[in-house]
Amino acid sequence: MNLRRFLLLPLALLAATASAQIPAPAPTDGAAVEEQVRALAERPGITVVHLWATWCPNCANELKEGGWARFVGANSETQFVFLTVWDDGRDGRDMLARGGVGSQANVRVMAHPGPRKENKIKQFLGQPVGWLPSTWVFRDGKLAYAMNYGEVRFPMLQQMVDDSRAKW
Secondary structure (H helix, E strand, O other), X not given: OHXXXXXXXXXXXXXXXXXXXXXXXXXXXXXXXXXXXXXXXXXXXXXXEEEEOOOOHHXXXXXXXXXXXXXXXXXXXXXXXXXXXXXXXXXXXXXXXHOOOXXXXXXXXXXXXXXXXXXXOOEEOOEEOXXXXXXXXXXXXXXXXXXXOOOOOHHHHHHHHHHHHOOO
């Protein structure tokens, strides 16, 4: 009997060690998502954070006719974060793909786990979230421009990205 316990102990230790090496799943709480986006925005260079939702008609309008796809392609040195909010944790990856967005190397698609109705987030990265879509331009981790109330006009966004990139 003692011999059996002696032989089983190394197996139990091996199993415990193996299970300890399994990586933890990606965080799904809102604070963790916010920290991930903050870390991306703090990278050197220009980062565009776009808050949107799959159910939002204004957000869908921005994807029509390849608007975002062309903009992302024309700004390959800019990183983009497409973050769904108020969408019950859905990331909208399929909707973005239909609009030609998401497969580019400079695009991250993420989802805030918060609900659409009650208890929805009202602030993200220290900025108010009161309307969708909202588009923010960061330079080296500092907010340069924020459009918080509706569809983006790509020539205007291009000017904001260019101005953010300029040395002043």
